[in-house]
Amino acid sequence: MRRKWVGGNWKMHGSRAMATALVGAIVEASVEGVDVVLCPPAPYLREVCAECAGSSISVGGQDLSEHESGAYTGEISAAMLRDVGCTHALAGHSERRQFHGETDAQVAAKVAQALAHGLTPVLCVGETLAEREAGRTADVVSRQLGAVVAHCGIAAFARIVVAYEPVWAIGTGRTASPAQAQEVHAFLRSQLARDDARIAGSIRIVYGGSVKPGNSAELFAEADIDGGLIGGAALQATDFLSICAAAG
């Protein structure tokens, strides 16, 4: 039985005061039975890490550089995330792929950087609406996954969380049905099983895309959905905690 995993991606929302209050409420709730990871905006990482210290809540960056260090203005390295207390980093979120032109090769290099610095990468994959409607979902997600397998090796997936996030469901209020999500999760697991059945059986594949308190339990009840990556609903402690409870 895989332990469920719930991440909160705050994106570029909030303020320092809001971050502190939100984390305080989540830490205070002492969530049990589920791995919880908060991904606040970068300027708040250090403070959020300090607030979560000694609790069961982990902290992750929303992105990281594909480079080790150097003249890359504005970038944040894996080593820096580690240095401020992060244990996780999102890689390849669709908003990075869409709005910042991140390629599969760059995402794979980011995953490798995270792994090299002891961070758990949360590898995001997912198709656009046009790709789904053209019947290309499996091709797209297997290409995105395959780029990381090719670059990092299958053994690395023992230390990776995969997030299936259909682009058409992110922040749109339009959620994949449990059956639609389950189909893609099972497909991703089967892709990994071709290389290593043990890793495929133990990896957490979580769903993201308009997960709310009202739909989380039915999504998490699916055999291959091991939790969620939550955007909008992670900005309200009560909503986020209710989603964590559905996973616990």
Ligand code: PEP
């Ligand atoms: C996300 O940001 O990864 C996400 C899934 O957002 P939302 O829950 O708002 O769709």
